[in-house]
Amino acid sequence: MTATALDVDYVPSYVRGAWWSPGAGRQGTEVRDASTGELLARVSTDGLDTAAAVEYARVTGQSELGKYTFHQRALMLKKLAMHLNAQREELYAVSARTGATRGDSLVDIDGGIGVLFAYASKGRRELPNSTVLVDGAVEQLAKDGSFLGEHIYTRIPGVAVQINAFNFPVWGMLEKLAPAFLAGVPSIVKPATPTGYVTAAAVRMIVESGALPSGSLQLISGPARDLPDHLDYRDLVAFTGSASTAEKLRAHPRIAVGGVRFTAETDSLNAAILGPDAVPGTPEFDAYIKSLVTEVTVKAGQKCTSIRRALVPRDLVDDVVSAAAARLRQRVVLGDPRAADVTMGALASREQLDGVRESVQQMLAAGAELAWGSLEAPDVVRADGSTGTSPDGAFMEPLLLTWPDSDADALHSVEAFGPVASVVGYTDVADAVRLAARGGGSLVATVCTNDPDTAREILTGIAGHHGRVLFLNREDARSSTGHGSPVPHLVHGGPGRAGDGEELGGIRAVRHYMQRTAVQGSPNMLTSLTGIWHAGADRRFDAGHPFRKPLSELRVGDAVRSDLRKVTLEDISAFAETTGDTFYAHTDQEAAAVNPFFPGIVAHGYLLLSWGAGLFVDPAPGPVLANYGLENLRFLTPVAAGDSIRVTLTAKKITPRETENYGEVAWDAVLTNQDDELVATYDVLTLVEK
Incomplete structure (x- = not known):
């Protein structure tokens, strides 16, 4: 087998560093082209x-x-x-x-x-x-x-x-x-x-x-x-x-x-809710119809995230069916995907087609009505461009169903895993929430509304039943990734019927494959185990200024401790005047003294941070290339005129970049006063040459 052609009888496995196929004469499951029925390969693990x-x-x-x-x-x-x-x-x-x-x-x-x-x-x-x-x-x-x-x-x-x-x-x-x-x-x-x-x-x-x-x-x-x-x-x-x-x-x-x-x-009877404000002629109505048709036709509706239940105001059921049918007529060209102009292909197999038809028949028997489309074998565009039926292909027209009884059990329990959606009327927003929840847990719901109150009521009602909720309105309809497109940055999964699992979600998914362990020990031991300096662990003050060290020489725990710098009233007033930060705690002795947090006029926190940088920075050019931010900043003790501050800076975390000639260093910064009371704590982030 190559990437473009199957030239062996069996689809191979890849185990223990080598390709493997069953020996000759083994039985296997036949795999066929979905559009033509041509035998492509057999599948077997007999002997693996x-x-x-x-x-x-x-x-x-x-x-x-x-x-x-x-x-x-x-x-x-x-x-x-x-x-x-x-x-x-x-x-x-x-x-x-x-x-x-x-x-x-x-x-x-x-x-x-x-x-x-x-x-x-x-x-x-x-x-x-x-x-x-x-x-x-x-x-x-x-x-x-x-x-x-x-x-x-x-x-x-x-x-x-x-x-x-x-x-x-x-x-x-x-x-x-x-x-x-x-x-x-x-x-x-x-x-x-x-x-x-x-x-x-x-x-x-x-x-x-x-x-x-x-x-x-x-x-x-x-x-x-x-x-x-x-x-x-x-x-x-x-x-x-x-x-x-x-x-x-x-x-x-x-x-x-x-x-x-x-x-x-797993299975998911996903819903799309059309808000009461999203009437025909609004951008939200248009976005809803576009999303519904997309989800019915992409992958021939064979997506776990496809819209199965289109929940719309009861008096708009006919409008939604009519608009969706018009878009289906305009957009859908059913046929072999290797033919030009085909926009919707076959289901994955004849067995899959039989399963979808059986589910639709079950829903029709339970009270559904076929509003658009047919269960008959459709005419399709063949690979050579001709048109006609394809007896061995797994083709099916998109179907829209309606339900006189919006509480029919089959509507909320049977999934036709193909190009099939039900358009269902609701009486009010609370009823839409109730019907969405009847899916028993879903991967995703879409809500089309431009009314924040409606959006809020629906979200609080359905969030506990869904893994993801997409809100579409005139502001994001063009930029949205769509109802049925999970993105790696956000969680993919859902409660109940949807499997009660979780995938993707950025780094959350990485943690799924890891064990969380509580580790206890001394600061030095935890520093050694994690590679991150912990308060109370050893510091090295006698190995030279850490800002003179490239990453190849810098070690977690390298530190510098400054001398004290006295704060004067003139310093505070000058900072207030030059920055425009004339908050009364820095300029009005009487008002500041009434504040329960201050002893009177106090220094600006950002003045102290600036002085802190001046106390630890080594001014000559060296390995430190740039300061790119602060994290975890907290001001703990106010500093009044006459007090003094000093800074202790410790290399906390060192992160070399694999493809650059520099890395990131997080420094634990602590400001203390003349009595060794904590004034401020924060992390300084720098880029340092290797």
């Missing part, structure tokens, strides 16, 4: 040693990934993203066999590559250049500061098993792989059979890139029912697919009682 794959990940994968820091892994993700980006046209060609149009493939392939780029960037900006991630503030556990506690994250010591759905064979893999890899955890990817050949093509490209260490990625193409049998508390299973399969996995002894971490993203 899944236990050995798990062990290889735990031993080789863990060992190899453990050699690298977060930043180094992030750069590997960037290299991989660039490699796949250069070859995505080849992936488009393979993806077309699944019935996906170029636009569908862009969502899957470019979307997956975009996740890699996002985590490559976030890993370097938001994680330390180390292998330990500190979580939250230090807790003082002894009055004298000799005993501390804090939480840290380290990678789980096992393997991440990623079981993916058929609808996103590339994005589904990469959106799980990226955070797991960044955390330092090897992955075993198990794609769905109907489109697993696209995943295999992508994995072949990944292997050929040489971007990832040995053992960090394996692929099982085909059934792997015994895979959970070989897992234990060290491992994690991330599942995307049907709720019924998720429940079977949850019940597996290794997961139910064996401690295997498990997260699921």
Whole structure:
């Protein structure tokens, strides 16, 4: 098999650093072109040693990934993203066999590559250049500061098993792989059979890139029912697919009682709510119709985030159906995605088509009415440009259903996983909230309104039932990424029926593949374990001014302590006059004395910070290139005229940049007065040459 053509009988697996296929004569599941029914390959894992794959990940994968820091892994993700980006046209060609149009493939392939780029960037900006991630503030556990506690994250010591759905064979893999890899955890990817050949093509490209260490990625193409049998508390299973399969996995002894971490993203009867103010002719109504049609047709409606229930004011049901039908007539050209002008392709397989039709028939029997579209085999554009039926293709027209009874159980429980949406009338906003919640937990809801009060009422009513809520109005309709597009920066998942799991969400997803541990010890011990200086740990004052040291010489704990500087009333008045900050606490003795926080006129906090910089800065050119900010600033004790201050500056955290000739240094800065009382505490952030 190559990235562009299947030239073997079986879709191969990639395990223990090598490609594997079953021997000749093995039985396998047939995989066919969604548009033509052409036999593409067979899928079988007969004879594959899944236990050995798990062990290889735990031993080789863990060992190899453990050699690298977060930043180094992030750069590997960037290299991989660039490699796949250069070859995505080849992936488009393979993806077309699944019935996906170029636009569908862009969502899957470019979307997956975009996740890699996002985590490559976030890993370097938001994680330390180390292998330990500190979580939250230090807790003082002894009055004298000799005993501390804090939480840290380290990678789980096992393997991440990623079981993916058929609808996103590339994005589904990469959106799980990226955070797991960044955390330092090897992955075993198990794609769905109907489109697993696209995943295999992508994995072949990944292997050929040489971007990832040995053992960090394996692929099982085909059934792997015994895979959970070989897992234990060290491992994690991330599942995307049907709720019924998720429940079977949850019940597996290794997961139910064996401690295997498990997260699921499953069926979701997502809603789109049209606000009462969004009447025909408003930008919000237009945005709603556009979103509804997009979600019914992209990937032929085969998305876990697709709009299944369009909740609209009862007197606008006909208007919404009419407007959506008009847009469908205008925009949809159904056919083989390899034909020019086709905008909607086939479902992934004939089996999938049969399942969608069966679900629609079930809803019609429960009271739904077919408002637009047909269940009959449609005429389609064939690959050669001709038009006619495709007996072996998995084509289906978009369908719009209406429901005389908006509380029909089937409306809120049956999902037709295809180009099908129900337009449902509600009486008022409270009723819309109630109907949305009847989905039993959803991945996403869209709300189209320009009324903040309506938006607030809907959000407070439905947020607890949804993982994400998109508000569309005239201000963001053009810039929005859309109802059905999870972004790597935000959480993807939802409660209840949606799986009660969570993926993506920026660095939150990386933590899913890590263990949070409470660590207790002395300041020196915690400094050694985390690489971050803790108050009370040793400082080095006699090793020269730390601002004269490049990163190659600077060490955590290097410090400088200044002499005292006296504050005068003239200094305070001059600062007030030159800055315009004439707040009474700095200019009016009588008024300041009445304030319970001040003893009279006091120095400006920013005057003290400026003096603090003057007390620790070494003025000659040196390794320190720039000051780029302050963090965690607190003013604790007021300073009056006649008091004195000094600063103690300690190298707290050193973060070299892998691709630059400088790094970031966070300095613990403490201002104290002549009585050694704390005046201010803050972190100074600088860029320092290596």
